[in-house]
Amino acid sequence: ETGVTQTPRHLVMGMTNKKSLKCEQHLGHNAMYWYKQSAKKPLELMFVYSLEERVENNSVPSRFSPECPNSSHLFLHLHTLQPEDSALYLCASSQVDLAADTQYFGPGTRLTVL
Amino acid sequence: TQLLEQSPQFLSIQEGENLTVYCNSSSVFSSLQWYRQEPGEGPVLLVTVVTGGEVKKLKRLTFQFGDARKDSSLHITAAQPGDTGLYLCAGTTSGTYKYIFGTGTRLKVLA
Numbered sequence: 001e002t003g004v005t006q007t008p009r010h011l012v013m014g015m016t017n018k019k020s021l022k023c024e025q026h027l028g029h030n031a032m033y034w035y036k037q038s039a040k041k042p043l044e045l046m047f048v049y050s051l052e053e054r055v056e057n058n059s060v061p062s063r064f065s066p067e068c069p070n071s072s073h074l075f076l077h078l079h080t081l082q083p084e085d086s087a088l089y090l091c092a093s094s095q096v097d098l099a100a101d102t103q104y105f106g107p108g109t110r111l112t113v114l
Numbered sequence: 115t116q117l118l119e120q121s122p123q124f125l126s127i128q129e130g131e132n133l134t135v136y137c138n139s140s141s142v143f144s145s146l147q148w149y150r151q152e153p154g155e156g157p158v159l160l161v162t163v164v165t166g167g168e169v170k171k172l173k174r175l176t177f178q179f180g181d182a183r184k185d186s187s188l189h190i191t192a193a194q195p196g197d198t199g200l201y202l203c204a205g206t207t208s209g210t211y212k213y214i215f216g217t218g219t220r221l222k223v224l225a
Contacts, residue, residue: 004156006156031211033211033213042215042216042217042218043202043215045213048211050211055211056211088154090156090157092156094213096209096210096211097209101145101206101208102145102147102159102162102206103147103159103204103206103213104159105149105156105157105158105159106156107155107156108154108155108156110154
């Protein structure tokens with residue numbers, strides 16, 4: 001496997017369900033990110049982890065709970081979501097200490113909340 | 115608040131035409147990336163530019179970073195239907211976790 005992978009690619013869940021999104025990066029990067037992309041809106045940064053510590057939390061509701069067990073894996077735990085949380089959830093990674101650090105994205109998880 | 119404005123927002127052109135997409139900000143960035151995204155997929159990196167005034171070419175795509183590192187442009191020569199997609203620019207400041215994404219340009223190239 002190369003680059004950034006995400007599973008599942010598609011997820012449909014009810015408002016009372018609990019599910020998790022998984023992201024894995026194979027690039028040896030030291031930072032990982034969760035973004036939300038809704039139709040007709042710019043990418044919204046949700047969380048940033050650097051060296052497995054959360055360094056950014058952009059006022060995200062507590063029904064989204066991130067977890068970074070090591071530098072290669074990132075999870076987003078979901079519970080009691082709302083229909084407006086339906087979106088494409090993107091994971092990215094980067095090497096922050098480079099002069100031209102660049103984010104590389106996974107293919108995303110298309111989430112639909114019923 | 116750092117913002118990146120892209121223009122145009124939408125562009126529909128015929129195959130073979132040329133086009134330019136702009137990415138503008140009042141902020142200075144240490145580097146700027148261009149991505150292309152297809153529906154239901156993640157953004158795919160096209161290029162990173164670092165030096166003010168830098169020009170990079172990727173086949174029919176030409177990227178330029180402004181001298182002051184506040185703006186960038188993407189020029190496509192002889193567009194093809196395969197160029198269809200959402201083009202995103204993103205600026206960053208080195209050593210931070212801040213990536214500012216542009217509003218996006220949705221391009222459709224008609225055969």
